[in-house]
Amino acid sequence: MPKQKLQWITDELSSLKAQGLFTNIRTLESPQGARITVNGESKLNFCSNNYLGLANDPRLKKAAQDAIERWGVGPGAVRTIAGTMSFHTELEERLAKFKGAEATISFQSGFTANLATIPALVGKGDLIFSDALNHASIIDGCRLSRAKIIPYKHNDVDDLRRVVAENSPFNKALLVTDGVFSMDGDIAPLDKLVEVAEEHGLIFMVDDAHGEGVMGHGGRGIVDHFGLHGRVDVEIGTLSKAFGVVGGYVAGARAIVDWLRQRGRPFLFSSAVTPADVAACLAAVDILENSTELVDKLWENGRYFKAHLQGMGFDIGMSQTPITPVMLGEATVAQKMSQRLFEEGVFATAIGFPTVPRGKARIRVMLSAAHTKTDLDEGLQIFERVGKELNII
Ligand SMILES: Cc1ncc(COP(=O)(O)O)c(C=O)c1O
Incomplete structure (x- = not known):
């Protein structure tokens, strides 16, 4: 019954x-x-992640309204099948320039960006070293990958070194951390973590959801804050917090972005955000670039x-x-x-x-x-x- x-x-x-x-x-x-x-x-x-107050900004609203007139309201289907609006590509190029990254690929949310990226980078037989307080979307991405998940104590580089040593040698491994931890507001020691990643050949991934529009020069994020451009392989970004809209993206080496266009499952099997969202995000980038x-x-x-x-x-x-x-x-x-x-x-x-x-x-x-x-x-x-x-x- x-x-x-x-x-x-x-x-x-x-x-x-x-x-x-x-x-x-x-x-x-x-x-x-x-x-x-x-x-x-x-x-x-005191509850929203609308850090910069852009969610109801007249400039973003106007951009979204104009985009509906020009592009309509929906993307049609997944981009790999229905084609990608030049508008989506324009946002990816602007975000790459803003972040100082080689390339970016956009997703429906920060959550799906994590679900797309982690299983595309590691799989069965590989290792993931993951901060104990990482966000749920990182944890779910790790689980989906079927790689072995090895947590290290929160923000504890010595503990990371310990678990890396204990699990060496290994084939392919990912080191993943939140940049700014959303529930405590503390910051990952990226400058130290990058050293461990470089010493051991780990793919280094940072989720910058709460650093985007907050940390670094004019909100360029945590990698910019630490001056680590080119040394962090993958940055996950969200457009749903400081940018005031909705969506997510991955910034990093062009090879990784090209790979995600082929193997990032939420990119392949779920439609993109709407033209109005893209336009509002572009207006947010304009604002951040200008002041x-x-x-x-x-x-x-x-x-x-x-x-x-x-x-x-x-x-x-x-x-x-x-x-x-x-x-x-x-x-x-x-x-x-x-x-x-x-x-x-x-x-x-x-x-x-x-x-x-x-x-x-x-x-x-x-x-x-x-x-x-x-x-x-x-x-x-x-x-x-x-x-x-x-x-x-
Ligand atoms: C660290 C982190 N990653 C990803 C997300 C998900 O972002 P979105 O709301 O764009 O899916 C959040 C949202 O709370 C987050 O805090």
Whole structure:
């Protein structure tokens, strides 16, 4: 009977609710921005990855509208079969120039970029050395590849050296890490990791989802931040965060990009993003190439907010970027805090297992260039009030 067949799901959902791990998805009645509307009420928004405030930028919207007029609304089918619009190719060329990479290939999302790339580079019999806190899309890409996955302790180069030595000799191996870790806001030691990769002939791959538009000169990413152009084989990028739109891409050596056009399964078997998305991304590249203003503002906001939260006594973990985790421990506490913040006018979601390890639940504050100083001060006052009420500070 179907009802009995699915009873386990109902039980699991009830269990998630009891543990404070059930995600309630808020419905927004406004575009993404520093403030959003929920249930008819304006809330300060500390939840989006819209780092530069581009998701509702008039220049991107105009570009998208014009593109619909010229190119229509859909790509037709997968690019290898229906042909590729010159527009998609133009975006890839512009992104390569922006990143200082030989070539790029675009995907539907950062997630699919990881799923495409890892299985195309390594397979059965190969090894993957993977940071223990890598993003789910890296983990899934690793699993799909059927290579042996060997985790090393988070950001611990000595531990990486240990596992590489323990597993030597090997045939082909990949070293993969997030650039900026999305839940803690800390940065991978790319300058040290690249040395290990070069010493042992590892293919070196960095997921720059949270470094794109944030790190490096004018947001050119983490490889630019460390000055490692040409030494990191593969960079995964997303157009869904700082770029304010949707999509993903891989930047790297032309040979790798050419290979992904032949063997990247989400490229071969799933349609590309729409012309409106491409146009908006091109407008975002224009903005980033012309000025560092938004990136500078994001960092200024990050420094200001973090310093004040710390001053109040909140534990903000090991963040080195505008991503600001407010560490709370138990998932139920994080959910309670998120609920109270919301009632007071701040949208800041609680994050618990499986997104972060059990017992490390937190509120993750995502700052943006769109926030004004007034927004930040208002948010800080509410954090202080609710933190005291719940005996967190
Ligand atoms: C490190 C990392 N990689 C990839 C992704 C997926 O990006 P997208 O939303 O473009 O699929 C995310 C999104 O949270 C991420 O944090």
